[in-house]
Amino acid sequence: MRERTLFTSLQCIVHPDELEAAELLALELCLRDGGATLLDDAACSSSSATHIVCHPRAYHSLMAQRNERFVALVRPEWVFRTFLMQRLLPVDRFSANPALFFSSLAIAAGSIEKDPRKVIHGLIAHFGGQIVDQKQIYDGATHILSSDESSESANAVEEPEHQQLLQLSFAKGDVSRGVESWRVWLSDRPTGPPFTLPSCVVAYMGQCAGLAKQHHVTYSWIEECVRRHSRVPEGPFACNTSGSSSKAAKRKPISWKTRPELHLEDLNLSKCSQVYQLARMELGTDLSIVRKLPPEKLASMESSLSGAIVLLAQHIAPLLKEKISEVLKTVKAKVANVPQGDSYKEIVSKVVANASFVVCRYCGGFEYDEALRQGKRVVSIYWVLAGLTPDSKPTSFTEAIERPVRSFGGIVEMQYFVITLSGFTSRTSPSREEMQVAIHATGACMLPVLSRTHSTHLICNEASGEKYKRALSWRFENILSHEWIFACLSQWQHVAEDTFRFNAAKPKTLPIVKEDEDEPEQEVTDKTTLTPGSKRSKRAAKSGQGRFDVDGILTELDRVPTPTDKKSPANPKTATPAAAAKATAKATAAGEKEVACTLFDTPTMTSKRRTRKKDGDEPMPETSVAVEQPGATTTNAQPGDKDLPLVISISSGSEANASGTLEAASASPVAKAPAKGKTPSAKGAAAKKRKGVDTEESMAVASKASSGSVSKKRKKETAASESIEAAPPAKSEFLFLLTGSREQAAVHEPIISTLGASVSQIGRKFDSKCTHIICSELKRTEKFVAGCASGKWILKPSFLEASSAAGRFVDEAAHEWGALPGDKEFIDPRIWPEAPAYWRKERAAGQPGAFTGWRFFIHSKCLPPSDMCERIVIAGGGSVLPLAKATDFAEVAKQSTSEAPVVALFPAGVSTRDAWLKKLKAQKIECLNASFLIDCITKQQTPAVQRTDYCV
Known part of the structure; x- marks a missing residue:
């Protein structure tokens, strides 16, 4: 039943500019039907209006009166959604401000780690969107984000019921006639029974409100919107769903005439309204x-x-x-x-x-x-x-x-700034709370964590701290003192950052040290400050250096000098690899070499987001590190080993990083450039740098090679020592599988590479050829469970830190998960802390795997997904049988024994009428809940998990 008092307390103006005739009339009828008082557009400047409904393109013409008194400037979507849901929605999430390009959208971040989630939520809320963080109301979201294009979560979500009714096909003439009938009804019977709405009018309003389709997109869509400062089409970022949502997209639209009338109760928009009921409305407001x-x-x-x-x-x-x-x-x-x-x-x-x-x-x-x-x-x-x-x-x-701020709307130049704070607490002066107030007053966005992709300014209380060091390693341009934000607020304009930067910020030009000390230094422009449209940034994006990189523990940065460090300063004559590449053209024929920078060479943010190049085809890397399958064994490598050198490669999604993907070296003793799959020599590293290839390994080698040679004569005298310094790293057959965030992978990658091992690049899946898995915490993920089942080393990041300090891979036992009592704090309580060591020792002793001899049937709707279950089964020594009609289930059942059983995995809550369940049970094949697979590996083994506890 429709509420005829829904808008009773409101006095509304519908601003006609940029609105279609049918949309304008439908808006007015919704308001009148709900009891609102409609004012003429000429009354915009009067003191009686409470709400002005306008198109975003008409917003700026109405801003001036917000300085005088409060009036809600809302988008048409607010009226339509409020009317269809029959619930007065908050106006904060429906601002007509075009700068708030997520306004009217309800976005669910999906499965994502804690720090990246803070980044995503901060951006969504600041730019006007509504955060949906309860899975039970995902049906009410307009957008659901996923980590990649083939997201399992996207496939699992069913199409909300109301979408079928709102996707009815109609012509514009049908809508015009429908709203005209509605107008006549309200004119003749203003207090009579509600008008029965034609289904074409309901579908039209639902489509205008953005409720007719739920978009499943990758996180790259959020990035592109923020980069372009506007909402971009979802199509290029859509997930490849195979569920009901994909079927709906292929379904032929049904004509509204098959159902001429529609009651609002039939839409069942309760989940959509709960999005605003259960949400924390203070976020971003x-x-x-x-x-x-x-x-x-x-x-x-x-x-x-x-x-x-x-x-x-x-x-x-x-x-x-x-x-x-x-x-x-x-x-x-x-x-x-x-x-x-x-x-x-x-x-x-x-x-x-x-x-x-x-x-x-x-x-x-x-x-x-x-x-x-x-x-x-x-x-x-x-x-x-x-x-x-x-x-x-x-x-x-x-x-x-x-003093009150100068005008409504914030400082225009700063509305797209994304600011992160470092070193401020409740006891500092100014305090963290005071800084947050100042940033909010300017209209800028504040992120609680430092994001390499999105943060434009880092405001530090002092020139120290983890975020400060991280920003230095990124060549972050705007590392500022707090006086800058107060200057902007006092002058009510964007004040140039130059005079507020800390002295430790990198200069615009850096000298290149020539081979002969007597020769004059050459100044070149520092090319490490790059825009996302540059080739370097694209390589960084592909390799996972972009997206939601947030500050964490970066052990290597302890070597970065800061103004407060008592260590000797870094060599002031070092130059960045990109700058050195530019100066190579000026090098003499005598083979002069540049001094390479030993800091991590990563792109920085520009001072203003609007200067970014808007590349529509710029690759968007995934949130997690993707890996592939090289071969490896579990033998420790000593510095003197002569095994084939292995090199690092991190990929993102299905697309390998063009600049970082390196293959295993061949048996030839001649060292070639890494692009051909071999470890570079000192000479090869310098050649790579002349080509602009800036890898961590080449920088380190080139730095060693050039630092020992300041003249031709000295170069000849020290040739032997230089060749030793520039030799390839110790060779190892270790193959590491990394888990966690991109930022953690970016920290671990150079350490592994320096020590001569490689990183798997099979993606987010388990790689059976890996020898070690690095986990910052233990969760019941595929990599961990399958790694346990196959007896791999499951190690903490401290293993890499200790190995880096020692210059070789140290003994793993002290760094294995579960080795210390304090490890329990970072282990999922459902995991037995001793599980990694138990299964590793079992497999190392030649014992069979947990599922050796077992054969499994896996239902297609299992959770975990069937392909994940299959990889865990194989890791544990079992095999998977096809669940197909061609299978002779009776014959397979006869082969089942207590030592080598045949079992079937089904999702929790599977219906007893499921055809496969009935068929397998008829053959007396044991049917188990799929969670048995995980528990069998991760639960305590004394006593072992019993299959009878998981029978379906």
């Missing part, structure tokens, strides 16, 4: 800056403001005004909130005359003007929310936020 003040600040405010009269301006948003009122009332201040009306201005004048101060957000509105006229103190909302008082000691922060 004005409420995100509201913090609970500490008792000492509240006590200070109460001593200064108790009994004081405070007037709140009408241009403050209602929810935010309510929170400010609560803070002031807590400290016993008297809050005056004058409603709009005929005597509004007269009452405000009297209140201002008796008020201690007036709280405004912008420099505008009648309250602000009247306070200035009467000489009253005007403070900003941020001043109150920060817990300041008239007696507060003046600081750069208090001076910057005490």
Whole structure:
């Protein structure tokens, strides 16, 4: 039953610019049907409108009046969704501001790790989207993100029921006639029964509201939207689903005439409305800056403001005004909130005359003007929310936020800035909370973690810390002091960053050291500051150096000097590989060599996101490290071993990194360039650098080769020592399988490469040829479970750190998961801590695998997915039989024994009417819950897991 009082309290204006005739009329009819009062568009500047419905392209023409008083500027989607759901939705997520390109979208981040999820959620919320983080309401999301194009989660999601009804086909004429009938009905019977809506009109509104289709896209879509500062088409980023959503896309549209009328109850949009009911609405909205003040600040405010009269301006948003009122009332201040009306201005004048101060957000509105006229103190909302008082000691922060900001909408140049903080706490000056308030006031986005792809500015309390070192290693351009944000806020414009950078920031030009010390230095432009459109960035994207790289532990960066370090400074005459490549053309025929930079050579963010090249075909790497299958054994390698050299290769998704994918070396003793699959010599490394190939290995080797040669004469004298230094790393047959985030992989890769081993690149799947698996924490993932089942070394990252320090691979036992009591803190409680060691020792002793001799039938709808189950079975020594009609189940059942059973895996909750279940049970084949496969490996083995506990 439709609510005829849905919009009763609203006085709305539908701004006609950029709206189609049918859409304009449908919007007005929805509002009238719900009881709203419609005002003429000419009344936009009046004081009575509460909501203005407008197209984003008409938004800027309506911004000026937001300085005067609050009026919600919303998109048409807000009206249509509210009407179809019959629930008044919050206006914050439907802003008509075109800069908020995720506005009106409800986006579920899917399965993603903690830190990347913070990045995704921060971007979605800042740019106007609604976060959907409860899986039970994913049906109500407009977009579901997945890590790759063939996501299992995308295949598992069923098409929401309402989409079939909203995808009815119709002609524009059908809609026009339908809305005209609706208009006549409301004119003749304004208080009568509700009009029975034609299904074409309902479908039209659903499509305008974005409810007719649920998009399953990769995370690359989010990146591209942020990069282009607009919502881009989902098509190129769609996941390849094989479920009902894929079938729906191929289904021929049904004509609305097959179902001429449709009631809103038939849509069953409860999941869509729950998206806004269960969500944390303060994320990304004005409420995100509201913090609970500490008792000492509240006590200070109460001593200064108790009994004081405070007037709140009408241009403050209602929810935010309510929170400010609560803070002031807590400290016993008297809050005056004058409603709009005929005597509004007269009452405000009297209140201002008796008020201690007036709280405004912008420099505008009648309250602000009247306070200035009467000489009253005007403070900003941020001043109150920060817990300041008239007696507060003046600081750069208090001076910057005490004054209301200049105008509604933030600083235009900064709305696409993404800022990360480092080193600020509740005890620093300014505090972290104060910095967050200042960033919010400018309109910039703040991310809690440092993202190489998205962060544009890092504001540090001091020139030290993990984020600071990481930013230096990335050649991050904007590493700034906190004074910069206050300068922007005070001047209400984007202030140039140059004078606020820390001294340790890399200069624009770096010298190249010539081979002969007597020769003059040559200055070249530093080419390491690259845009995402450059070739270097594309190689970084393919190799997994982009996307959601966030700060974690980077042991190698301990060698990066900072202004606070007591170590000797880095060689000031070193040059970046890219700069050296440019200067090579000027090198003399005598074979002069450049000094390579030993820092990680990774691209940095530009100072302004709008300068990025908009490459529509720029590759979007996945969140996790993808790996492939080279061969390896489990033998430790010593520095003197003469095995074939193996090299690192990390790939992303199904696309290998053109700059980093290297094959195993051949048996030839001659070292060639890595591009041909062989470890480079010192001379080869210099040649690679002349070609612009900047790998960590080549940089290190070239650095050693060139540092020992400052003249031709000295070069000849030290040739022997240089050849020793430039020799290939110790050869090893270790093949590592990496888990965790890209950032962790970027840390581990150069260590493994330096020690002469290789990294598998088979993707997100288990590689049976690997010898070691590196896990930062233990979860019941495919790589871990299959690795246990096959007896691989399951090691902590400390193994690589210790090996790097020793210059060789150390003994694994001390770094195996479960070896220390403290490991339990980072192990899934469902995993037996001793499982990795147990299965490794069993397989090393020649014992059969957990499933040796077993044969499995695997149902196609199993969770874990059937292909994952198959790889775990094979890792444990078992085999998989095809679940097909051609299989002779009776014959297979006869071959089942207690030592070599034949079992079938089924999903939890499988129906007893399932055809395969009935057929297998008829042949007395043991049918088990698929979770048996995981538990059999990860649970305690004394006593062993019993199959009878998992019977279906």
